[in-house]
């Protein structure tokens with residue numbers, strides 16, 4: 346039997362990590378549809394996730410940067426201006442009428458206004474955002490720990506995933522959504538962010554609230570959050586793969 350700290354096994358896992366990483370280097374816009382590639386994605390996803398969890402401790406933190414590294418302008422990608430009537434109405438009134446709905450497998454479903462979220466303990470972190478398209482950008486995010494919001498509503502024992510429902514439709518016309526497991530959701534750097542670089546989140550970057558999951562690739566970080574749903578399975582959400590891009594061939598586990 347090989348143990349996790351066996352050097353041979355560790356080298357194997359490191360190689361697997363690199364292989365998983367290389368597969369990720371296809372662009373956000375280049376969607377792979379072949380079955381072979383799909384199963385490779387699935388297999389490398391599971392392996393990468395296992396490898397990460399053996400090599401990195403449960404609580405390992407994403408690197409944080411000094412203020413001088415903050416990019417003058419944080420690049421925007423994907424949807425940059427949601428077009429739905431509802432979103433436009435909310436934006437026109439500075440998101441004063443916006444509420445985050447938290448529901449599903451929770452004890453007390455609740456709606457949070459932006460003011461209510463700003464009243465909760467805040468965390469600020471300067472991190473690097475990595476998009477699979479091959480660009481990175483360093484920015485400073487301020488928000489409330491997702492774990493604190495989850496504790497407020499009480500997560501039921503049967504819940505396994507947190508699903509983030511967004512306001513925008515992207516190519517294909519589906520609503521953007523994403524999901525995390527509870528371990529990633531309770532990571533101390535997983536935030537519901539309302540400020541970027543000390544100012545309210547711009548619309549291009551996900552106003553009024555977006556997810557930051559700093560150990561994951563950019564596509565996991567859902568913008569324009571409307572609703573958070575606790576579920577025991579991802580099968581019945583979207584097309585069943587756990588996210589808008591996952592439904593189009595990307596890995597659900599996007600750890601970096």
Ligand SMILES: Nc1nc2c(c(=O)[nH]1)N[C@H]1C(S)=C(S)[C@@H](COP(=O)(O)O)O[C@H]1N2
Nearest residue numbers: 420421422423424476511521550563566568
């Ligand atoms: N709702 C929503 N969230 C989204 C996207 C999107 O199109 N819609 N694009 C994703 C991708 S691929 C990236 S790289 C980041 C981009 O975030 P930014 O616009 O702040 O750079 O948001 C992610 N979250």
Ligand SMILES: [Mo]
Nearest residue numbers: 476477563564
């Ligand atoms: Mo991305």
